[in-house]
Amino acid sequence: MEEIDAQVDRDRIRVLPGSTPTSASFQFDNEDHTLGNALRYVIMKNPDVEFCGYSIPHPSEAKLNLRIQTYDDVSVYEVLEKGLRDLEGLCDVVVDTFAEARREKDARVS
């Protein structure tokens, strides 16, 4: 909504120590259960994912930890990227379906 500053978004994301290409914990600043649980759901829908879970390490710190582990040699970065894209696609479908249903309803009323 505001002017886009990629650096601001860059600084909100960290990979926590101890990561490997197939298992990593990400930390996002200023995110909560809203994104955490939704993202966990779509990532778990990916058959390449062995485990995905999230936690808010402390309630008074606005931080979200997201853990992903993948099967075989699938990259966690690609899995996260796919998860975000899938969630965006889902949002588009919800908007389209909702707007369509709303148009139909308004047409019925008038």
Added chain:
Amino acid sequence: MATNAPRIPSQEELEQRRRLQVGPETVSNQASTDFPGHWPGENHAWNIDHFRETFRVQFHKSEPLDSEFSLIGIDTSIANAFRRILISEIPTLAIEDVFIRQNTSIMQDEVLAHRLGLIPLAGNRNALNWMKWYHRPTEDNQNSGSPSDYNCAVLHLNIKCEWKADGLKLAAQGETDPDKLFVNHSVYAKDLRWTPIGKQEEIFGDGRPLEAVNPDILIVKLRPGQSIDLLMHAFKGIGQDHAKFSPVATASYRLLPTIDILKPIVGDDAKKFAKCFPKGVIDTPVITTEDSQDDLELQGKEGQVRAVVKNAMKDTVSREVLRHEEFKDKVKLGRIRDHFIFKIESTGQWDSEDLFLESVKLLKVKCQRIRRGLDEMNK
């Protein structure tokens, strides 16, 4: 399994998986299981086309400030994200800074300022969309973030309570009704005056001016000689920062209740059964010969009434019916896991259905921002 072809569960099995069972003291089968690897041989990978085909929206009530609709075929985590965004992340305009020149009312300055902040404001929707965030001046740069036409709305409240011309005389005669004795003895939200600054005049245009949603909100009471003179700055903010910025009075969802009558409930039992539920949930029609032909258990009971489910959506799932011995094994209560009945009550700045669309867009923006940060990180 002989082949690697994915197993397709029967429609009946899928129906069963969508059901939560509600017992007298327990709720079972709550967790969704539509993940790859949960059911052997079944494909539950994310598929946008499948989602597009199965996701449905139904409207139940559409009023500008109160809407009710169902989202069917979506996971709880997503529905809950929409609800959370509705409550705490959609921006609205609210009074944030109050500059008090005069306040001789009995209400302390800070209490008065707090009350002013909580008044829901409304105005031309497009103009409000045009307005941006306000950034407070920082410690190291005092000149940064000055209020301007694109991020700040200025309102005034200037009011003085006085005796009416014959007020003193009436009071001496024992009159106590403030309406007859004083002018301006109650300050209402309609007394707030908005002054357009800069381009605001042009952008708000002929649309709704900035004003309180409800003109009759009582702010404070005055008595003769007391006056209030203050200036207010309204900024954009989100509910996460302060509840006054929340665009909704409530935004909530519940799962669609189900009532399954397993064995016929007839006669006085049917009437008692209907009384266990809110009005309109259970109907008690008279058994006809046609009914008894269809159902052997109803034979010989023609002319009596029987209980049928009319509208399960109205049920509150009080579980009263499960307390009665005679209905044991005759009824099963449940809920549908992926049928969310949303209820959104707007405070007036947004249309309640627009609010939902906005919440979905905001979830998408969140994803895009994370993805942008991720791209930068991997560069």
